[in-house]
Amino acid sequence: MKTKKVISVALVAAMAMGLAAGCGGGGESDSGEGQVYFMNFKPEVAEVWEQIAAEYTEETGVEVKVQTAAAGTYEQQLKSEMAKKDAPTLFQINGQIGYQTWKDYCADWSDTDIYSHLVMKDIAITDENGEGVYGLPYVVEGYGILYNDAIMQKYFALPDKAVDISSAEEIKNFDTLKAVVEDMTAKKDELGIEGVFGSTSLKAGEDWRWQTQTMNVPVYYEYKDDGVQDKENLEFTYSDNFKNIFDLFINNSCTDPKLLGSKSVDDSMAEFALGNVAMIQNGNWAWNQIKGVDGNTVTEENIKFLPIYTGVEGEENQGLCIGTEGFWCLSSQASEADQQATLDFIDWVFTSDAGKEHVIKDLGFIAPFDSFGETEAPDDPLAQLVMQSMNDTEIESIGWVYTTFPSQTFKDNYGAALLEYAQGTKTWDEVKELVVEDWASEKAALQE
Amino acid sequence: MQKAIKKYFPVFALPTLLAFFISFLLPFLMGCYLSFCEFTTVTDAEFVGIENYLKAFQDENFLNALIFTVKFTIVSVLSINILAFFLALALTKGIKGTNLFRTVFFMPNLIGGIVLGYIWQLIINGVLYKFGATLSLDAKYGFWGLIVLMNWQMIGYMMIIYVAGIQNISSDIIEAAKIDGANKVQTLFRVTIPLVMPSVTICLFLVLTNSFKLFDQNLALTAGAPGRSSSMLALDIFDTFYGRNGWEGVGQAKAVVFFVIVAVVALTQLYFTRRKEVEN
Numbered sequence: 001m002k003t004k005k006v007i008s009v010a011l012v013a014a015m016a017m018g019l020a021a022g023c024g025g026g027g028e029s030d031s032g033e034g035q036v037y038f039m040n041f042k043p044e045v046a047e048v049w050e051q052i053a054a055e056y057t058e059e060t061g062v063e064v065k066v067q068t069a070a071a072g073t074y075e076q077q078l079k080s081e082m083a084k085k086d087a088p089t090l091f092q093i094n095g096q097i098g099y100q101t102w103k104d105y106c107a108d109w110s111d112t113d114i115y116s117h118l119v120m121k122d123i124a125i126t127d128e129n130g131e132g133v134y135g136l137p138y139v140v141e142g143y144g145i146l147y148n149d150a151i152m153q154k155y156f157a158l159p160d161k162a163v164d165i166s167s168a169e170e171i172k173n174f175d176t177l178k179a180v181v182e183d184m185t186a187k188k189d190e191l192g193i194e195g196v197f198g199s200t201s202l203k204a205g206e207d208w209r210w211q212t213q214t215m216n217v218p219v220y221y222e223y224k225d226d227g228v229q230d231k232e233n234l235e236f237t238y239s240d241n242f243k244n245i246f247d248l249f250i251n252n253s254c255t256d257p258k259l260l261g262s263k264s265v266d267d268s269m270a271e272f273a274l275g276n277v278a279m280i281q282n283g284n285w286a287w288n289q290i291k292g293v294d295g296n297t298v299t300e301e302n303i304k305f306l307p308i309y310t311g312v313e314g315e316e317n318q319g320l321c322i323g324t325e326g327f328w329c330l331s332s333q334a335s336e337a338d339q340q341a342t343l344d345f346i347d348w349v350f351t352s353d354a355g356k357e358h359v360i361k362d363l364g365f366i367a368p369f370d371s372f373g374e375t376e377a378p379d380d381p382l383a384q385l386v387m388q389s390m391n392d393t394e395i396e397s398i399g400w401v402y403t404t405f406p407s408q409t410f411k412d413n414y415g416a417a418l419l420e421y422a423q424g425t426k427t428w429d430e431v432k433e434l435v436v437e438d439w440a441s442e443k444a445a446l447q448e
Numbered sequence: 449m450q451k452a453i454k455k456y457f458p459v460f461a462l463p464t465l466l467a468f469f470i471s472f473l474l475p476f477l478m479g480c481y482l483s484f485c486e487f488t489t490v491t492d493a494e495f496v497g498i499e500n501y502l503k504a505f506q507d508e509n510f511l512n513a514l515i516f517t518v519k520f521t522i523v524s525v526l527s528i529n530i531l532a533f534f535l536a537l538a539l540t541k542g543i544k545g546t547n548l549f550r551t552v553f554f555m556p557n558l559i560g561g562i563v564l565g566y567i568w569q570l571i572i573n574g575v576l577y578k579f580g581a582t583l584s585l586d587a588k589y590g591f592w593g594l595i596v597l598m599n600w601q602m603i604g605y606m607m608i609i610y611v612a613g614i615q616n617i618s619s620d621i622i623e624a625a626k627i628d629g630a631n632k633v634q635t636l637f638r639v640t641i642p643l644v645m646p647s648v649t650i651c652l653f654l655v656l657t658n659s660f661k662l663f664d665q666n667l668a669l670t671a672g673a674p675g676r677s678s679s680m681l682a683l684d685i686f687d688t689f690y691g692r693n694g695w696e697g698v699g700q701a702k703a704v705v706f707f708v709i710v711a712v713v714a715l716t717q718l719y720f721t722r723r724k725e726v727e728n
Contacts, residue, residue: 076690083489101488101693203584204671261584261673262573409691416675423585425674445692 034341036064039078039088041326043071044288048362052355056348062341072205075101075408082333089334089342093135094325095403096230099125100446106134107332107339114346117369125327135327138350139365142322142386142397143213143283145306148298151278154191155184168304174241174311178248184278185252191278195254198268198280200246202422206264207415209281210246212402215414216321217308218242220401230404234439239432241310249281250422257422273298281308284382288364300381305389307398320389323400324368406442413438483700493697500701504688509676510702513684514709520591520680521659524598528655529648532603536610537640550611554604561601565668568597572669583670590670590678597665602658606651613647614640642724649721656717660710681706 040049046068053064067088069077074092081088082105093099099106109115109124110133118124118136125135152168155161162183163176171177184196200210218238223229225237236242250257254277265282266289272280273293290298307318328346330339349355351371359365364378366387377387390397405411417434420426478490483500485493504510535553539546556564572593573582583589617640625635641648663682666672672679672687679687685706689699 079489079690079696083491097693104488104492204673256580258580258585259577259582262569262577262582407692409687412687412691413675416673419584420674423674425585442692446694 033062034335034337034339034344035086036062036090036338036342036345037086037088038064038066038342038345039074039081039091040066040068041074041092042285043068044285045363048358051362052349052358055354055358056345059354060344060348062345064345082331087331087333089331089338090346091329091331093125093327093329095135095327095400096125097403097406097446098327099127099135102329103127103134105329105331105333107330109133109136109330112330112343114343114350114369117350117371119370120368123324123368135329137324137326137368138328139326139363140322140324140368140386140390141283141285141326141366142305142320142389143281144308144320145279145281146272146286146382147279147304147306148272148275148277149302149304150297150299151191151193151275155180155187155278158187158190161187168306171306171309172316174244174309174315177306177309178244181248181252181279192275193254193278194271194276196252196278197249197254198271198277199253199255199263200249200257200260200422201263201265201268202260202415202419203262203264204412204416207418208411209265210249210418211411211415212405213283213321214245214281214308215242215405216400216402217245217310217312217398219405220321220398221312223401229401232440232443234436236432236435236439238310238312239428239435241312243428245308245310246418246421253277258424260422261419269293279306284366284380284386285364287380287382303381305382305385307395317395319392319395319397320386321398321400322386322390323403325400325403406439406446410438410442479700480704483697483704485700486694486697488696496697500697501705503695503698504701504705507688507698507702509679509684509688510681512677513679513681516587516591516678517660517662517680520594520662521656523595524602524659525652525655527595528599528602528606529651531599532606532651533610535603535607536614537636539607540611540614550604550608553607556601557605559601561664562668564597564601565665568593568600569669572596584673587674587677590673593669594662594665594678597669598659598662601665602655606655609647609651609654610644613644617643645721645725649718649725652717652721653714657710657714660713681709 036053038049038053040046046066049066049068053066056062056064067077067081078088078091082091091102091105093102093106115121115124115133115136120137120140123137124133126132127134147168149168156166156168163179165171165176165180168180171180181196184191184193188195201207202210218236218241219234221238221241222235223231250260253260254271255263268277268280269282269286269289270293271277273290273296275297287303290296290303305320307315307320309315309318312318330342334342349359350367350369356372356376359367360372360376360378364380364383366378366383377383389395414431414435417426417431421428421431482490482493484495484497485500486496487493539549539553559567569583572589576582576585576589581589583593621639621643622635625639630638661682662680663686666678666680666683667686670678672683676684676687681702685699685702687699688702689696
């Protein structure tokens with residue numbers, strides 16, 4: 001009997017300790033010193049942030065916690081993290097729409113040091129009346145159609161090519177692009193490629209390059225025609241232009257359009273890196289991914305950018321799509337000490353030499369702060385090209401208007417519709433109709 | 449003895465009760481409350497009344513998901529239970545390697561739903577590729593894909609329960625039936641099945657509720673593709689919660705409705721199959 005009692009007491013004690021440990025983990029933040037908890041949006045640079053955090057902690061003794069959400073799950077994670085007692089002190093929103101969700105949690109950046117360093121003050125997120133600064137852009141990115149110049153040169157050297165230009169840089173509009181691409185498809189065996197474009201990845205959750213980034217171009221032109229920054233009702237006036245480029249993507253791809261529903265972004269980047277295809281739509285963030293593919297054949301000198309031409313009049317001067325959806329928010333719910341610690345951390349990252357080194361070399365960010373000199377830019381080839389395009393006054397960069405797209409539901413539905421169009425189970429008119437309807441209903445849902 | 453149980457009740461039951469309260473009852477009650485609120489994070493919510501429920505019922509996707517789920521449940525309940533029962537019958541005949549077979553059939557149940565979903569996605573897409581199609585071409589591929597997956601996963605588990613039930617039937621009764629001249633089919637329907645009704649109750653309940661609540665497998669296999677046409681209820685709730693700003697409450701309202709549906713269906717089934725149970 002006695003041993004039984006002992007055992008039962010031991011069991012209960014063990015259980016109670018487990019419970020106590022479970023509950024007690026979080027209570028260390030009241031040590032007077034502020035702490036930083038950064039919710040990172042970009043999984044591709046998760047390790048870099050952890051390294052930066054560790055280095056900062058070593059140098060200053062301030063604890064920096066970095067958590068990264070897996071691709072496509074940021075909102076979910078943020079929602080649950082923000083409900084905790086030790087909530088993130090620094091998190092990301094993707095523009096005006098994200099600000100609407102999180103506005104009660106965003107502190108004003110106006111009086112901070114880092115804001116005074118911001119170069120592109122006009123792209124920061126302000127409230128409805130244009131006052132305050134609630135989202136701080138921390139990176140500028142650009143995207144377009146990436147091409148492997150080695151394959152392009154091979155094509156332009158062919159004696160029987162159907163176009164009279166002699167380099168990819170001379171492609172200045174959609175018609176030329178189409179002529180080149182279709183001729184390349186016809187000669188793909190000679191060129192040793194499986195298709196001109198990598199797979200148009202339309203698997204659920206992998207379709208953001210098309211439903212947001214390609215879609216950005218027609219929406220940009222529609223906004224521009226109307227002289228607005230956002231619309232309650234999209235007419236999708238440039239839908240034929242979207243169809244132009246999308247048809248070109250799916251019909252000259254290495255993958256049969258019917259099978260695109262199983263392809264991921266990784267698949268298509270691997271196809272590009274291995275030299276199986278000549279072009280792929282993506283942004284400067286893709287360089288690390290391409291470089292990291294086993295057996296990568298694309299060299300730094302050979303990777304180049306083309307703007308996304310869609311057959312809009314006057315597109316000869318069109319540049320890359322340049323902007324950001326990376327805005328940092330300082331949590332207004334965090335304690336003052338934590339807020340200050342977070343600001344100090346950001347200042348260190350973007351203004352100290354050690355921090356800047358990480359930003360340029362490891363994160364590969366084009367940072368929109370004046371603490372970075374002319375020469376202090378990432379040396380990866382795509383970032384260089386984006387900066388060139390940005391500084392070229394002759395061409396018109398396409399701003400990132402997709403931050404005004406109404407909701408994730410809109411994007412998901414549109415991506416699914418594009419897949420059905422590619423598979424032949426929906427007509428283009430149906431897709432267009434769905435876009436117009438969904439845009440209106442999702443924008444209306446936001447208003448409620 | 450009775451006294452001892454009373455005395456030690458708090459010691460043994462309290463930790464579990466506490467855990468049940470913290471991680472089950474409390475979130476459940478909170479969820480019910482949140483379904484009447486508009487919120488971004490669960491800790492600050494604003495009461496808005498039944499608005500969320502109105503939106504939930506007007507949502508076409510919810511209705512489609514409900515229909516898809518019901519269809520799926522009917523097919524999987526039938527196929528899983530019938531196949532599992534016959535497997536159990538076969539594996540109680542004392543053929544060689546019975547234990548090995550039982551183990552192998554049970555094993556898929558040990559793999560997590562997400563993993564299974566991705567594995568089957570590869571397998572099914574691999575086959576469909578040959579015919580120039582993928583799982584996302586049509587909702588029916590997703591539907592049958594899910595059926596195959598769930599059968600593969602759950603048959604083994606249900607089989608074990610049936611095996612236990614069948615082994616429980618005393619050989620006297622079977623022998624008596626034989627002596628009375630009952631043939632194999634008669635023995636099966638008049639003796640074996642009525643006597644394993646308790647197992648049937650459990651198996652039906654498990655498959656029914658699991659099919660209704662299916663989420664991981666659905667998410668991993670099709671994620672609703674094409675569009676949302678192969679979304680089941682749980683996935684639709686998830687998508688509603690995260691897909692739109694300000695719709696978190698609607699997702700929560702759907703979840704409460706979902707709970708009611710599952711509870712009603714499961715309890716009805718329990719009531720009816722319980723009545724069919726007979727004493728061994």
